[in-house]
Amino acid sequence: MAPVEGGGATGGTLHKVNFAAPRSFAVAFKSDLKETFFPDDPFHDFKGKPLPIKAKKALQYFVPIFEWLPKYTRKLFMYDLLAGITIASLAIPQGISYAKLANIPPIIGLYSSFVPPLIYSVFGSSKHLAVGTVAASSLIIAATIEAKVNPNENPQLYLNLVFTATLISGVTELILGVFRLGILVDFLSHSTITGFMGGTATLICLQQLKGIFGLKHFTTHTDMVSVIRVILKNRKEIRWESTVVGVIFLVFLQFTRFVKQKKPKLFWVSAVAPMAVVVTGCVFAYVAHAEKHGIAIVGDLKKGINPSSLRNLDFDPKYISAPIQAGLVTAMIALAEGIAIGRSFAIMENQQIDGNKEMIAFGLMNIIGSVTSCYLTTGPFSKTAVNYNAGCKTQMANVVMSICMMLTLFFLAPLFSYTPLVALSAIIMSAMLGLIEYEKAYHLYKTDKFDFIICMAAFFGVAFISMDVGLMLSVGLALVRALLYIARPASSKLGNIPDTSLYRDVEQYPGATDIPNTLILQLGSPIYFANSGYLRERILRWVRDEKAKKAADGDDVEYVLLDFGGVTSIDITGVETLVEIRRSLEVKEIKVVIVNPRLEVMEKLIVTGFIEKIGKERVFLSIADAIEGCKFSLTRLKDCGTEER
């Protein structure tokens, strides 16, 4: 016989099960809402404080500059100054490069590193995040808007639509943040993001072949097949001068990345390398009249800071679908990236960043950016890492970068007009190569084949079809898997671990022994419409198999104990299924016993009348209690020869 679980419970004194009346709908609903949208309890600091302090805390919560600026010191500034200059030196080449990638004038890329960082330093809550433009979003904007307007034929209209897309993206981010829809990002798994980033990086690398090879004609399609085809078609246009310079730059940049990897202390080598490439490129182009040798330069960078672009916003119904699509997709990707950054730095620095609040800051940044000649900005991971490594302490680093950019715009901008396009291509390509995570994909392959498939779906979908199809394909697969998880929850037969009162899966612990007359099943995960049919089949199969097994030993199944300890919730269909299971088993003269339902499940079982139907005496707090209880009623049954209720 199994010993009794719980020292105090022997000989029929069983532990009391809590059958308290369920919470009201309002209470349960409020609790559910809180868990859904405020799992991190952002206002926990406010509780029980007097009103003025609450108001101050609220202001500091929503506008974080009020929190950090009063405490700011000169010593902190020295750190932020260095970090700010470092990221500014990265922002100039990246700004120009990504603007080229988005097919907009390069100066817009520089404008975009001036206004948005200022806005972020007021509203943003991350101390380490560096604001800037990103390659993936630039490419998405370009690919979506090019489908409607040719940037070469009608550059002004194209640019206006880019500003409009930026506005829509900002508004979307603001809305997502205010309504705390960060939950949507939960559905982008690491595998999807790995695959998507890898695929996008591959595409962007391929696009850079235009710059490296110095091609004049290229395709607006982004998929691999089209790009490779157009390169093969135009292979006669390839200029060796450009190619040689490009390869040299690329090798240099990759080497600095390698140095950083080997000696993390030398991170600044790779941080200033792009600037070094641009400066070298400019000098080279100026001295060698590179343009005459087939090496195109940026050209045309005017002095002066951001003009207003309020009048450029274009809501013409003929074109509006493109900026809307681009805005929504980029907002979702910014959301994913923003929250991922929050998470990473929360771990590194043991501080907590609320992804939803970050989205509000991003939203304001892009809304204001869209009317000051900036295009989409966010907190790119790579730039943020440089900022962190350069020793930034507060959001002031963004202000420093912004001032550097202002000075550049006022005085140095024309100098950068000599930047060779091939240098920009090398910079983008080098950045993108770092985003293709072979090792991670291999790790997925080794540990979880389905996660690997989800990752590959994103990668190949993006590389061979299009970015949104790839993303949707991968998210769709991940959702199918999630639904399968819940549609086919594991159940297992428990046995007694000898000399203990523990009951564990007999498959996992082969030494666990059966209990006479009894089958103990452990259920898991929520029980509801999507899995209740399966559970019913599965439980009946367990009973059938166990009956056959026990029959061989001259025993029979008289009780089925369902361990509900792992069941987190149940819906109407689930309860109806329990009723069905009970009826099916009663026909076979098997009694169903429920063990340890959790709070929510118990509430639902009470309110639907299930507990009343099976009787409170059939519900136990632990498996040992249940076995004890069944043994008792079994003995009584045999003694009296009558059927108990």
Place this chain on the structure above:
Amino acid sequence: MAPVEGGGATGGTLHKVNFAAPRSFAVAFKSDLKETFFPDDPFHDFKGKPLPIKAKKALQYFVPIFEWLPKYTRKLFMYDLLAGITIASLAIPQGISYAKLANIPPIIGLYSSFVPPLIYSVFGSSKHLAVGTVAASSLIIAATIEAKVNPNENPQLYLNLVFTATLISGVTELILGVFRLGILVDFLSHSTITGFMGGTATLICLQQLKGIFGLKHFTTHTDMVSVIRVILKNRKEIRWESTVVGVIFLVFLQFTRFVKQKKPKLFWVSAVAPMAVVVTGCVFAYVAHAEKHGIAIVGDLKKGINPSSLRNLDFDPKYISAPIQAGLVTAMIALAEGIAIGRSFAIMENQQIDGNKEMIAFGLMNIIGSVTSCYLTTGPFSKTAVNYNAGCKTQMANVVMSICMMLTLFFLAPLFSYTPLVALSAIIMSAMLGLIEYEKAYHLYKTDKFDFIICMAAFFGVAFISMDVGLMLSVGLALVRALLYIARPASSKLGNIPDTSLYRDVEQYPGATDIPNTLILQLGSPIYFANSGYLRERILRWVRDEKAKKAADGDDVEYVLLDFGGVTSIDITGVETLVEIRRSLEVKEIKVVIVNPRLEVMEKLIVTGFIEKIGKERVFLSIADAIEGCKFSLTRLKDCGTEER
């Protein structure tokens, strides 16, 4: 101090955790596949039998007539004869009525009760199912095909497309059955089905007002607003003669249903009532020359059995989208209904019906039906219930019905041409009123508000927009809910129930006491990408709250015990989150301890190296073991003054 769980484990002798090497991918994948597609283990009878018996069993499995016919007796036939005649008397009025609903010649409805039942009796496995046409599918076919072809202007083309839709539906059913996609039906919850059936029944009732009022002009739209508008517009066409007759018939039919409800033994009263209405109507129409008084009759029913309709099948690309859509939707609904019937009768009779196998039978029935002038048939719930109540014993009842229909087609068909349309409308309306389950909706409202919303979404979506939109809306909501379930799994803090070694939710069992230095958290449901971000936030919040609470008592949190007993599976993102949680907590000098991971979870934790990372000594078989283990290392720590590994 808490007593130790498990009598044998005292003073540091902890129970062994199973760290066996994970199963190979192939083994795990095979097991997953089986659970996904063969949860009921349909071939369990075959195991270990010699080959000839296996072959015989396989034949009997796939063609059930070989199983039941050899054992058939004259006594069984007497039961089936009575049941067969009863359902035939229902099949005649229903066949004509639903054919009118589908806007096809009424004779097709009679044909459809001749061939398909014969096919079913060979391939079908349910002893009680009665084959016939159904109202909902008839309306869906009509609504979908009318959108392409007007049945009044081009009746032949319309009819051809109906046959094509039947073929496509049959092929779809066959495919769904062969590939065991019954799993799709799991995503139609009871709430969705209740709402959808109620909404469809309401629509069909409204459509019948045309017949009851004797209107000549009507709309092809099915939504409530259009139908009510057209009735108000054409209110001058309303014929009082028709209305009076219709109301009398309807009251009579409803009364017989009421009788059945009060005295279930008198079920046959309601079963033969439709036939009585038709016969009375025919006599009345013949005697009173009803047609001259504004009461339209069916007219034109030719003698003779089903002609071939092979040449009628029409795959013209111009129209093919309509039959494809109708075929797919009706196949899905037939699947849902077929499996629901299997389930209901499995409970009543303690027999088991494989929904996927039933689909194969339905598929063959409709494929053959589509080339023998039959339109869509399935196993309608109402007719099956009549069959069951009439005492049918085997599939022979369908054969009897089929023979009755053949005799009707050969000799009696012309007599039914006098059937007044108003009688048919009354029959349909009466059947539909029984499908609107007010009580069930009220029950949902009382017990689960979200299930109620899902149900109402289906009802109002179907009633006011269209059938497929309503269905999709409701399924979509149910999926969102399912995803929220898994995105926000419940976690709870456990305390020790005094004088026992049980650990239960402190919210549910307020008497449970805290353990010094320790926070015990119970997780539940799978941990993976969609909920891992949430879990991380939630666990950190638990720790924060517990630290604050314990600090008030001069205590601190040194160990966080994560009870994995309820976690059914984990993916890569989930494992990465565990790593993050551990790192965040280690910074705060809190140690993470894992308790009782289940088989699949343990495998994943081992293969990803997580167990190695935290150390096997941090994994325990039970909470009591873990507390014992932590206490031991805590003492050692204090004694030696050194940090343990």
